[in-house]
Amino acid sequence: MTKYNQENRKGERILAQNNVVTTRTVPAAGKPFNGMLVLAVILLLIGLSAWGFQFKEGLIVTNMRNSFSWGLYIATFAFFVGIAAGGLIVSSSVYLFNLENLKPLTRIASLSAFACTLGAGAMILPDMGRIDRIYNILLHPNVNSPLVWDMVVISAYMVVTFLSVYVQLLPDWKREGHGFFKGWTKNYSQEEIERFSQKWSKRVAIIGLPFAVLIHTVTALIFATQASRGWWNTAILPPDFIAVAVASGTALVLLISLIYVGKEGFTEYQDAFKTLALIVAGALLVHFFFVAVDLLIHGWWGGTEGHELFALLFGQYGMIYGIELLLPAFTMLFFFTQKGKSTRQTLILGCVLLFIGVFAHRMMLMFPSFNAIPLSFTIHGTGIEAWAYPVAIGEYQEGISSFTSSWPYFPTGIEMALGLFPFGVVLFVVSLAFRLYSFLPSSPKK
Numbered sequence: 001m002t003k004y005n006q007e008n009r010k011g012e013r014i015l016a017q018n019n020v021v022t023t024r025t026v027p028a029a030g031k032p033f034n035g036m037l038v039l040a041v042i043l044l045l046i047g048l049s050a051w052g053f054q055f056k057e058g059l060i061v062t063n064m065r066n067s068f069s070w071g072l073y074i075a076t077f078a079f080f081v082g083i084a085a086g087g088l089i090v091s092s093s094v095y096l097f098n099l100e101n102l103k104p105l106t107r108i109a110s111l112s113a114f115a116c117t118l119g120a121g122a123m124i125l126p127d128m129g130r131i132d133r134i135y136n137i138l139l140h141p142n143v144n145s146p147l148v149w150d151m152v153v154i155s156a157y158m159v160v161t162f163l164s165v166y167v168q169l170l171p172d173w174k175r176e177g178h179g180f181f182k183g184w185t186k187n188y189s190q191e192e193i194e195r196f197s198q199k200w201s202k203r204v205a206i207i208g209l210p211f212a213v214l215i216h217t218v219t220a221l222i223f224a225t226q227a228s229r230g231w232w233n234t235a236i237l238p239p240d241f242i243a244v245a246v247a248s249g250t251a252l253v254l255l256i257s258l259i260y261v262g263k264e265g266f267t268e269y270q271d272a273f274k275t276l277a278l279i280v281a282g283a284l285l286v287h288f289f290f291v292a293v294d295l296l297i298h299g300w301w302g303g304t305e306g307h308e309l310f311a312l313l314f315g316q317y318g319m320i321y322g323i324e325l326l327l328p329a330f331t332m333l334f335f336f337t338q339k340g341k342s343t344r345q346t347l348i349l350g351c352v353l354l355f356i357g358v359f360a361h362r363m364m365l366m367f368p369s370f371n372a373i374p375l376s377f378t379i380h381g382t383g384i385e386a387w388a389y390p391v392a393i394g395e396y397q398e399g400i401s402s403f404t405s406s407w408p409y410f411p412t413g414i415e416m417a418l419g420l421f422p423f424g425v426v427l428f429v430v431s432l433a434f435r436l437y438s439f440l441p442s443s444p445k446k
Contacts, residue, residue, distance in 0.1 A: 032259065036431035040424050047421025050414050051126050059129045061414045065393040068370040068407040072415045073127035075362035078219060079248075080120035080422055081154070082241065082358070085216040086249010087113030088161055088208045090279070095205035101271045106201070107168045107439040108260060109253045113212070114161035115429040116252070119422035121154060126418050146222040157215045160208050167200040169437055179437070216245045229369040230298070230305050240290040247283035247328070248358045250276050255351040256430060258344055260439060266344045273347055277335040280354065284332035291325070305372070312368040324364050327357030371406045 054061050064071045091109035094102045125131050141148045166181065173179030174193045185193055220241035223232040254276040261269055298306045313321050331354040334340035340350060373391060393404050411419065433439070 033431045033435045036427055037435065040428035040431055043420045043424030044428060046417050047419075047424055050417035051421065054126060054414055054418060055131070061412060063409055063412045063415065065404075065407055067373065067391040067393060067404055068366070068409045070127075070366055070370070071409055072363070072411040072419050073123055075359070075366060076419050076422055077120050077123040077127070078365065079359050079362045080116045080123060080426070081219045082216055082245040082362075083249045083252050084113045084116035084120060084157070084161070085212045085242070085245040086247065086251075087116060087253055088157075088164065088212040088249075089246055090250050090253050090276075091164060092205035092209035092212065095202045096209060099275070101275055104269060104441055105253060105257050105272055105276075107165065107441065108257050110161060110164035110168060111430060111433055111439060112252050112256055113249070114158070114165055115426045115433075116249075117154065117158045117161055118429060119426040121158065122425045123419075123422040126421070146218060146225055150218050150222060153211070153215045153218045157211050160204065160211050164201070164204045164208055165433075167197050167204060168441075170197045172438055172441075212245075213242060216241045223365060226369075230372065231309060231369045232365070234294060234297075236290050236294050240287060240294075243283050243287040243290060244358060244361065247280050247287060248354060250279045250283065251331075251351040251354050254280070254347060258348055260434060263344065274341045277341045277347060277350070280350070281332045281335035284328050284354075288329065288332070308372050309368055312371060313364075316371070317364065317367045320360050320367065321364055324357055324360040327353045327360070331357070367409070370409070373406070 062071065062073075087109050090102070091106045091113065093099060094106045094109070125134070128134065137148065137151060143149075169179060170182065170185065171190070171194050173182045174185045174188075174190055188196070217238045220238035223229070224234060224237040227233050254273060257269065257276075258266070258273065266273070298309055300306075331350040334346070334350050340346050391404060393407065
């Protein structure tokens with residue numbers, strides 16, 4: 001077997017074993033993965049430094065308060081959970097529905113799902129505050145809490161996504177003599193490992209698809225089961241979360257694949273990229289149907305609550321809500337056109353705009369809900385039908401009221417710095433994996 005040349009020229013990798021030569025197009029080593037690794041380390045250092053400061057001083061260094069208890073951290077967590085779910089949905093669907101043109105990208109899809117699951121888990125920990133007490137969740141779980149079930153599902157999902165990556169890479173590891181957890185393969189031939197990989201990739205896909213749907217359903221139920229929050233308390237939220245997950249997860253697979261194959265490999269995989277773009281557009285179409293139905297119901301039957309919600313959506317937070325709606329809508333329409341799917345640049349543009357819109361969507365879960373105080377009472381004879389009770393903000397400052405009926409939440413510098421941590425985790429896992437292993441399947445030739 002020829003030695004892998006770390007300085008290969010964007011070229012072909014030739015491996016030989018038992019008179020079998022394998023040729024595959026791989027990106028040039030170090031381009032762009034060295035730069036991605038450096039950026040990942042920088043993001044990790046910034047995030048960990050901010051986390052250390054927050055752990056020392058407490059969650060008071062954030063701008064979250066009693067009346068606005070979920071902010072950037074939970075929004076980022078939901079963002080990565082959705083992408084993780086969408087990545088494995090793509091990978092599993094390829095094996096279960098025999099989507100031939102997408103099969104070369106299943107390894108990348110599984111890797112993106114695994115990396116984003118790690119990112120989601122990394123983000124939820126700072127939001128807990130006292131992570132030194134996390135063992136209590138295991139020792140004294142409250143099975144009536146969706147948070148406990150979310151922890152169980154995410155932990156199981158992490159295992160499933162790792163297995164999906166592992167079984168797909170085994171044939172290459174056996175052939176090339178590297179990788180991990182592969183000592184047992186010495187007792188089997190290359191052909192037997194190939195068959196093992198194919199069989200277990202499909203088995204993991206059978207398990208992975210329902211798990212991918214379940215992980216984001218449970219996350220959505222954390223919001224939807226809060227009866228006091230009218231913006232969340234709707235049966236539409238879980239299926240809408242799934243639609244957004246498919247769109248954003250597929251978009252990440254598309255973006256990572258475009259970076260991995262580079263300009264040289266774009267034509268070879270163009271059909272696969274077009275299919276991914278259509279999946280993104282189709283999922284967004286379903287999402288916007290759910291959005292329209294939800295707004296219609298709130299507007300039709302919401303009464304005072306509906307008027308307050310619409311004032312927040314289209315008034316106070318109109319710019320963010322506009323980003324949430326317009327950028328994904330542009331991506332949807334763009335990807336339905338031939339021009340939007342025809343070049344590498346247009347596909348990257350559509351994906352980036354979608355990510356910005358989806359992140360705004362996650363933030364807009366928070367703003368309307370926490371600034372519509374669910375505690376109110378009517379003062380008869382005054383014409384006041386719903387006077388919000390003031391809620392203690394949990395902080396005392398001399399000369400400033402400790403009660404509020406709304407909270408102008410905006411993440412502090414510490415929150416924004418710590419919010420970079422999961423992005424660093426995802427980028428580090430993906431770029432390191434790309435530096436070490438090939439994520440395009442090989443094609444044996446005699």
